[in-house]
Amino acid sequence: MERRERGWNARPGAGDDPGEHLARRLRTVQQRVREALDVARPGRIRTVGVCPGQGRELLGALAAHPRRGDVVARLVEADAAKVRSARGAARAAGLGRVEVLEGDPSRTDVYAGAVPAALVLVGGVFERIGDSDIARTISLLPQLCAPGAQVIWTCHGEPPERAGGVCARFEKHGFQKRWLSSPGETAYAVGVHRFTGTPAPLESGVRMFTFGGGSRRVAREW
Template identity: 50%
Template sequence: MTSDWYAWHHHYEDSASSLSRRLAEVRLRIAAALDEAPPGSLRAVSLCAGQGRDLIPVLAAHPRGGDVTARLVELDPRNVELARTAAREAGLPGVEVVRGDAARTDAYAPLTPADLVLVCGVFGNISDADVRATVRHCASLCATGGTVFWTRHRRAPDLVPTICEWFAEDGFEAVAVSTPAEGVGVGVHRFLGTPRPLLTGATMFEFTGRPQPAQPV
């Protein structure tokens, strides 16, 4: 069965939900990365960006928001339209929302390597092998010194420790990783290596199954 990714976003409206708590944590981490970013222009890409809730409100409120050129890639046309409206109403002309297959590397070529790479709501909906492949691609999407923000539930089997190992293998250092006790799975990794050339025409992952709609993925 195909998931309704527009309806899935409705759970963010419940301030007590785990999805809302995860969203708040992701936003805090993005704001912290902007606080520490060097002066000058910055680039951001967001995979499976949904309605842009992770990034757009942070850029709208942060002093560095105007320095960021961003490309958000999302397939559902309803989510795309909401994200475009949010960016426009926030006065963020540097934020582009593209309707397309977020798994395809070509979608990000104009803005990579990027200073901020968002992979939120992805790792809980793809196979472990595709998680590994996507982490590897992050070493092409992310600039040296840039930051990847990712999410993955902490339910059994908990893949988060292994994901952290994969990031380390590809030249990333952990900045912050939420614990199982926190009830949300948010990871932040900084890239210390040299970006690999971005493979054109590559598919990083394929969504599988149907997520638990009231729980973060």
């Protein structure tokens, strides 16, 4: 905690309220989602969300986007209350092609029929798992990705220099960095990586990560 407080004090913009970090991060992710949709190929845009919570990252971005009707999404969330909330929000927004599945997002099985996807959202996961599970998850993402897919990821509550390790993992597995949040943002990292490798067939029964496997501190649950 001491190290983190020093960091917050030392870097501009990083000492604000944790609720503000989350709101800022959400706006950043939504903007990255809109940009991914802007450059998506014509036709259906298959999307998957790993641990979407209440689905705000995608649903907020789709609200007024011209491609909203092309998005065919599966969001996989473990928490039943969040699933209900996300389903309600999708329904209220008229997004009938956004499916919210209650299940274990860490298992490959839950994505069967929804991949390969052009857009993969992995928000709020990396700070909750150990380095070996981050590496494992990224190594398995080619099973979820179509050629040219964009992966938007976040890592909350970590020094920005850790983002370099995440980027290195992506590069090792055929992803090119398209965008990374500023190192001046010390509350979280957001990254966008484009898949330039060869998609892998979805293997059933594989666990990508286990929550709680890391020592990371999380600002708060949301």
